Amino acid sequence: MHIVILGAGYAGLRAALDLDTLIQERGATASVTLVDQNSYHQLVQLLHVTATAGHDSREAIYDLAPLLSESGVRFVQGRVVAIRPLAREVHLADGRALTYDRLVIALGAETAYGNVPGAREHTLPLRTYEHALRIRDHLRARFAEAARVSEQRQQRILLTTAIVGGGYTGCQLAGELAAWADDLCAETGAPRREVRIALLDRSSLLLKQFGPWATREAERTLDAMGVSVYLQTTVEAVEPELLRVSDDRVLRAGTIVWAGGIQAPPLLRESGLPVDAAGRALVDRYLRVRDQALIFAAGDCAAIPDGPNGATVPATASYAMRQGIHLAETLMAEIAGEPPRPYEPLKLGELVSLGPNYAVGNPLGVPVVGYPALLLKKGVESYYRATIEGPLKGVTL
Ligand SMILES: Cc1cc2nc3c(=O)[nH]c(=O)nc-3n(C[C@H](O)[C@H](O)[C@H](O)COP(=O)(O)OP(=O)(O)OC[C@H]3O[C@@H](n4cnc5c(N)ncnc54)[C@H](O)[C@@H]3O)c2cc1C
Structure with a gap:
């Protein structure tokens, strides 16, 4: 066979x-x-x-x-x-x-764009290794460009990253980017005070699969890291470096990542x-x-x-x-x-990181936050690596 x-x-x-x-x-x-x-x-x-x-x-x-x-x-x-x-x-x-x-x-x-005009053309997806490298290089280029321009408004646009979608992908990316911003500014010479990270979701909950407690925890943590969370905010159209959102509002951003759904x-x-x-x-x-x-x-x-x-x-x-x-x-x-x-x-539960030092999750249904959750997440990752390349390789699980 x-x-x-x-x-x-x-x-x-x-x-x-x-x-x-x-x-x-x-x-x-x-x-x-x-x-x-x-x-x-x-x-x-x-x-x-x-x-x-x-x-x-x-x-x-x-x-x-x-x-x-x-x-x-x-x-x-x-x-x-x-x-x-x-x-x-x-x-x-x-x-x-x-x-x-x-x-x-x-x-x-694959990334689902939900028929939002311009979303496919003017945003960056994050589903593959190649996408990840592209986002990294794009961010570096935007920050380097911001270091070269003198006009404050232009700097702010270049240094604003909008992430559409407050699920696994969006929340985890926002947390990591907030943690990277200091180093990225030091590396490129971009002004740190102009860096903005906006996380948008049309629903009223971040990480909705975990329930309201995780939303509160994620919002509090991301806010403390400098991420602005906009809930009940629907992206209606995307143009180059611009998002049109509900109530006729406009957000300009040099980097727009689409984490708004999958298909x-x-x-x-x-x-x-x-x-x-x-x-x-x-x-x-x-x-x-x-x-x-x-x-x-x-x-x-x-x-x-x-x-x-x-x-x-x-x-x-x-x-x-x-x-x-x-x-x-x-x-x-x-x-x-x-x-x-x-x-x-x-149903073993899930764990989501919010930056390199924090996570939230519900392993075996028990809400866990902070460093303990992060340690569990790292443990799960090491276990997975062991099953494909390490001591557990070849063991039928
Ligand atoms: C940024 C991010 C963070 C995430 N974090 C978590 C997390 O913390 N915890 C968690 O449990 N889940 C997380 N997820 C979700 C998780 O990664 C997915 O659920 C998981 O990858 C699904 O596994 P899969 O085997 O179905 O598909 P994948 O792992 O995506 O594998 C699909 C494979 O198919 C190949 N392929 C696709 N199309 C073709 C084609 N036409 N021809 C040939 N090959 C093709 C691809 O190259 C790939 O190797 C995250 C997802 C993202 C994007």
């Missing part, structure tokens, strides 16, 4: 590594091919740190070749452009086609797969795509039922990784002709 896994992110890489281990342990006859457009695995949940030069940029990526070198997983680098379920084929941008017996779609998510890659819908409004593949309790016996989906590109009220499992790295682990087991069952086990989302 040939299993093809699309996307070497949290869900796809984990599925490939664990499935390979299971195949070897059970001496099964099956081959695994992992496909990604990049030659590296990105730690997407660290990209706000990369975008603000908070670590050596290589810390956010791993070359896939060494990660896979001791496994039997074959890696194919290429951009997937179409899936043909009837022919059991995956098509790549360079014209190659791969055939499969079972397919896993774990292609993550699955359009190729899922274009390939005729059943998808929800965000383009995510509709899957059943086994992560099998509806009406597709041979195709599974996991991570941000899958709409996975969570409870009876039509809710879906949150799009986070921890869920994606556990779905990858679960799919490895499911695929092993398919190879062995055994019945699969349904996926039950394990």
Whole structure:
């Protein structure tokens, strides 16, 4: 049996590594091919740190070749452009086609601009390693330019960063940028007093998945760091260096980052797969795509039922990784002709950093803030690294 896994992110890489281990342990006859457009695995949940030069940029990526070198997983680098379920084929941008017996779609998510005029053209997204490097370089260039101009108004525009979206991405980026501003001004000669960071969200809550306590904590922390939070503020249009927001207000900013939403890659819908409004593949309790016996989906590109009220499992790295682990087991069952086990989302809680010294979260449902939350977040990160490159590599989780 040939299993093809699309996307070497949290869900796809984990599925490939664990499935390979299971195949070897059970001496099964099956081959695994992992496909990604990049030659590296990105730690997407660290990209706000990369975008603000908070670590050596290589810390956010791993070359896939060494990660896979001791496994039997074959890696194919290429951009997937179409899936043909009837022919059991995956098509790549360079014209190659791969055939499969079972397919896993774990292609993550893209930025959603919600039809806001100018948003796609005039803002910077933060979903990939390349995006993070672009934001970092753009900020450096803006600050350096501000050091060269003499007019105060122009300096202020160049040194204003507007971040649209108060979820994981927006809050974490705002916190890291606030912490970087001192060093960036020292490095470029930009006047620190003119630096502004604005975080905008149309809802009345930041980090709404955690509830009002986290909003209060995040607002208080970000405010103390110099971030201006604008809630119930809808961005209606974007022009070069300008945001038009509700009540006819205008905000000028030399850097505008769009963290206002995500959607699955359009190729899922274009390939005729059943998808929800965000383009995510509709899957059943086994992560099998509806009406597709041979195709599974996991991570941000899958709409996975969570409870009876039509809710879906949150799009986070921890869920994606556990779905990858679960799919490895499911695929092993398919190879062995055994019945699969349904996926039950394990609610371990989430942790969000607000700058390099602070975090908020709800591990195991318990609200935790400050340094303890940050230590837990670092612990989770180290654990993840150990599962792909360190002492836990090769251990089926
Ligand atoms: C800045 C930021 C901070 C975040 N912080 C946290 C956090 O603190 N905690 C948390 O749990 N979650 C966090 N998240 C969310 C988390 O990163 C995602 O939920 C997670 O990455 C989803 O994993 P995935 O496997 O579905 O997709 P990804 O990890 O994004 O992997 C998708 C893979 O598919 C590949 N791919 C995509 N399209 C194609 C194509 N057409 N052809 C070939 N390959 C393709 C990509 O290159 C990528 O390797 C954060 C997200 C961002 C952007």
